[in-house]
Amino acid sequence: MIELIQRRRGLIAGIIAIILFGMWASTQYEPRVLASILLSGLTLGALYFLVTSGLSLIFGLMDVLNFAHGTLFMIGAYIGFTLYANPRLLLNTLPFGLALVAGWILARWLPANSLPSGHRRPLWVAAVLVGLFAIWNFELAPLATTALSSGGRVPTEQAQAPTPIFIARALGLAVAGVIAGAAFLAGREHTRRPERRDLIVPIILLALALLIAPLRLTLEEWLLSLDSNTRFLLALLIGAGGGAALGGLMEWSLIRPLYSRPIYQVLVTLGLVFVGTELVKGVWGPGGYFMELPAWFSQRGPNCPSPNLIAWLQDNCASIDVLGRPFPSYRIFIIALGILMFVGIAVLLRYTRLGMIIRAGVQDGEMVQALGINVRRVFTLVFALGAGLAALGGVAAAPFLGISPGLGQEFQLQAFIAVVIGGMGSFTGAAIGSLLVGLARAFGDQIVLTGIQLPWMSEAMTFSPSIARASTVLIMALVLLLRPAGLFGKKE
Amino acid sequence: MNEVLLEVDTIHTFIGQFHILEGVSLKVRAGSITALLGRNGAGKTTTLRSIMGLNPPRSGSIRLGGEAINGRPAYEIAYLGVGYVPEHRAIFRDLTVEENLRLAERKRGDLARRSDFIMSLFPDLKRFYRHPGGKLSGGQQQMLAIARALVPDNRLLLIDEPSEGLAPIIVEQIVAALRQMATETTILLVEQNFALAAQLADEYYILDDGRSVQHGRMADLTRDHATIDKYLGAG
Numbered sequence: 189m190i191e192l193i194q195r196r197r198g199l200i201a202g203i204i205a206i207i208l209f210g211m212w213a214s215t216q217y218e219p220r221v222l223a224s225i226l227l228s229g230l231t232l233g234a235l236y237f238l239v240t241s242g243l244s245l246i247f248g249l250m251d252v253l254n255f256a257h258g259t260l261f262m263i264g265a266y267i268g269f270t271l272y273a274n275p276r277l278l279l280n281t282l283p284f285g286l287a288l289v290a291g292w293i294l295a296r297w298l299p300a301n302s303l304p305s306g307h308r309r310p311l312w313v314a315a316v317l318v319g320l321f322a323i324w325n326f327e328l329a330p331l332a333t334t335a336l337s338s339g340g341r342v343p344t345e346q347a348q349a350p351t352p353i354f355i356a357r358a359l360g361l362a363v364a365g366v367i368a369g370a371a372f373l374a375g376r377e378h379t380r381r382p383e384r385r386d387l388i389v390p391i392i393l394l395a396l397a398l399l400i401a402p403l404r405l406t407l408e409e410w411l412l413s414l415d416s417n418t419r420f421l422l423a424l425l426i427g428a429g430g431g432a433a434l435g436g437l438m439e440w441s442l443i444r445p446l447y448s449r450p451i452y453q454v455l456v457t458l459g460l461v462f463v464g465t466e467l468v469k470g471v472w473g474p475g476g477y478f479m480e481l482p483a484w485f486s487q488r489g490p491n492c493p494s495p496n497l498i499a500w501l502q503d504n505c506a507s508i509d510v511l512g513r514p515f516p517s518y519r520i521f522i523i524a525l526g527i528l529m530f531v532g533i534a535v536l537l538r539y540t541r542l543g544m545i546i547r548a549g550v551q552d553g554e555m556v557q558a559l560g561i562n563v564r565r566v567f568t569l570v571f572a573l574g575a576g577l578a579a580l581g582g583v584a585a586a587p588f589l590g591i592s593p594g595l596g597q598e599f600q601l602q603a604f605i606a607v608v609i610g611g612m613g614s615f616t617g618a619a620i621g622s623l624l625v626g627l628a629r630a631f632g633d634q635i636v637l638t639g640i641q642l643p644w645m646s647e648a649m650t651f652s653p654s655i656a657r658a659s660t661v662l663i664m665a666l667v668l669l670l671r672p673a674g675l676f677g678k679k680e
Numbered sequence: 681m682n683e684v685l686l687e688v689d690t691i692h693t694f695i696g697q698f699h700i701l702e703g704v705s706l707k708v709r710a711g712s713i714t715a716l717l718g719r720n721g722a723g724k725t726t727t728l729r730s731i732m733g734l735n736p737p738r739s740g741s742i743r744l745g746g747e748a749i750n751g752r753p754a755y756e757i758a759y760l761g762v763g764y765v766p767e768h769r770a771i772f773r774d775l776t777v778e779e780n781l782r783l784a785e786r787k788r789g790d791l792a793r794r795s796d797f798i799m800s801l802f803p804d805l806k807r808f809y810r811h812p813g814g815k816l817s818g819g820q821q822q823m824l825a826i827a828r829a830l831v832p833d834n835r836l837l838l839i840d841e842p843s844e845g846l847a848p849i850i851v852e853q854i855v856a857a858l859r860q861m862a863t864e865t866t867i868l869l870v871e872q873n874f875a876l877a878a879q880l881a882d883e884y885y886i887l888d889d890g891r892s893v894q895h896g897r898m899a900d901l902t903r904d905h906a907t908i909d910k911y912l913g914a915g
């Protein structure tokens with residue numbers, strides 16, 4: 189018994205601390221106030237979790253501390269918002285990306301690997317030159333800003349290049365892709381000969397690019413004519429997908445060459461924070477945007493706030509009654525999204541082959557490799573998955589927190605704190621850490637608002653707003669004192 | 681004499697800036713057990729890792745069935761039919777016995793096909809099928825590590841010190857299993873316990889200080905006390 193208490197003293201201390209805090213909080217606040225603090229905390233916790241889950245998976249599997257994870261969150265918010273409010277920007281750039289990738293893949297059918305590796309550098313230069321020539325004078329900014337400031341409803345044809353020129357640019361980028369692909373393959377001996385059916389992917393990509401090009405206006409009108417709920421779901425999907433693609437690309441191009449040099453990896457991800465932020469400012473402008481809530485979460489009327497969740501399914505009120513206090517229904521959605529993703533990832537890790545490979549790779553990536561599994565490919569996949577989750581969080585946060593280039597930083601910091609509390613590399617730890625940090629922030633905000641009234645004091649103690657942020661650091665320090673590896677971290 | 685399955689020709693391998701293997705050559709004949717002997721630190725583990733592609737050699741060549749495999753990534757070498765049972769087992773502690781074995785599948789159905797054979801060699805694994813690997817005893821972990829290499833159809837098994845730190849009764853079980861396995865595949869075996877290696881192997885290679893220094897038939901080595909004293913310590 190005593191031995192058990194000693195072995196589990198951290199857990200016991202934690203439970204006692206939570207009970208004591210709960211008792212204190214329940215004397216301090218009325219139940220309805222407490223309930224909305226808890227729900228706010230859960231909302232933040234769910235958003236943090238979308239960032240920390242990827243951060244933690246990536247660290248656990250490949251020992252990479254991705255400082256750019258918050259930036260991916262922010263970019264996800266921008267991509268999702270753009271699809272929601274101004275698909276023109278996406279439709280006018282997506283074909284370029286598709287054509288470039290298609291060209292890159294098609295290069296495998298050239299006898300490029302018989303070229304001497306000395307040809308690599310001139311080929312790269314040629315690829316960059318052709319690419320630059322293809323997008324020469326292409327105006328991105330009007331596509332983003334003019335349409336957004338007009339609410340995305342005025343089709344500004346003049347913001348958009350004429351179709352023949354647009355297609356010519358796309359084909360130019362495809363050529364640049366082929367040259368770059370050849371540069372990549374030059375001098376590489378062990379490349380698998382492509383088969384005929386491998387042609388399907390680049391052909392589909394190229395066809396898609398050429399199909400979207402003449403249909404840009406029609407597609408834009410069609411997307412904007414969809415109801416806000418459908419557009420919102422699409423925004424979540426495309427935002428997460430775009431983030432995943434960026435994450436995969438980032439791992440493959442910048443992180444992968446540096447697995448043997450972790451310090452450089454950290455520097456690269458740090459650098460990407462600045463590059464990403466500046467790019468976003470360049471495309472979307474330095475100011476922020478506000479994303480309207482979709483219809484599901486924005487109805488007002490005589491029945492509102494909805495008395496409960498079932499009623500909300502009917503009337504889609506902007507808020508739901510919680511013990512007599514209205515609580516925004518969108519935040520309930522965020523909580524649900526967080527729980528859904530938690531369950532989804534847990535199932536993936538527990539029951540799929542990919543999950544098995546990840547769990548094994550966390551312990552010993554080399555042995556996984558020796559069993560015949562291409563661990564590098566799994567790394568890219570997990571990086572993309574983590575980035576996609578963060579981007580999904582960004583889209584979900586957009587209607588709630590607003591969108592600005594600085595959105596990522598604050599989340600990055602709190603997410604790191606949450607991951608450290610939970611234990612680096614532990615998935616459960618990421619979830620619990622996010623929850624703790626979210627709740628601490630919510631209680632902190634409440635304390636800033638009303639102060640703390642202790643029985644022996646005549647007036648409430650007041651605090652400055654930074655207490656909410658400082659409280660999470662305090663929790664981290666406490667946890668690290670009791671358990672140096674974090675709550676669920678492996679003891680080293 | 682059987683054909684040569686694996687041919688390692690004067691490989692030089694570096695770990696960081698350290699020149700660990702300074703010219704190791706060996707040949708493994710199909711269907712035999714070949715022992716790789718030498719003192720602690722002679723370079724036996726590094727040789728196996730070089731073959732597996734985990735520490736690719738900087739020069740020299742490695743051929744499997746006539747095909748050059750040096751410079752290929754480890755997972756491709758595994759795919760060509762090389763199974764690796766590393767020193768200190770390296771089983772996945774958080775995965776169950778079943779998951780450890782499933783992970784080793786290269787095609788769907790590998791495990792189902794081989795399960796009976798594996799369980800007949802190591803009945804313990806059946807008993808602990810759904811237990812995490814970390815909960816097994818040292819001997820059972822070794823069995824699991826070997827079993828993992830038996831799941832796909834491997835042409836060559838690289839086995840590093842399977843008897844290390846195990847009780848004699850377990851070692852007996854493992855020796856019996858290796859004998860069984862040798863009837864269907866080829867084994868390159870690193871073993872510190874000379875008596876055990878002598879029992880199992882047909883041929884031997886001795887490494888010393890990162891070089892191959894001597895090789896021949898195992899039966900001849902057991903009588904050659906001078907060589908044993910010189911290279912294997914008081915074996």
Ligand SMILES: Nc1ncnc2c1ncn2[C@@H]1O[C@H](COP(=O)(O)OP(=O)(O)O)[C@@H](O)[C@H]1O
Pocket residue numbers: 695696698700718719720721722723724725726727
């Ligand atoms: N990671 C490493 N860094 C530096 N030297 C190493 C490393 N691993 C092994 N060595 C050295 O390489 C030599 C060969 O090691 P190893 O192949 O493990 O020998 P064996 O398996 O025969 O005992 C030893 O001298 C060892 O000290």
Ligand SMILES: [Mg+2]
Pocket residue numbers: 724725726767
């Ligand atoms: Mg060794």
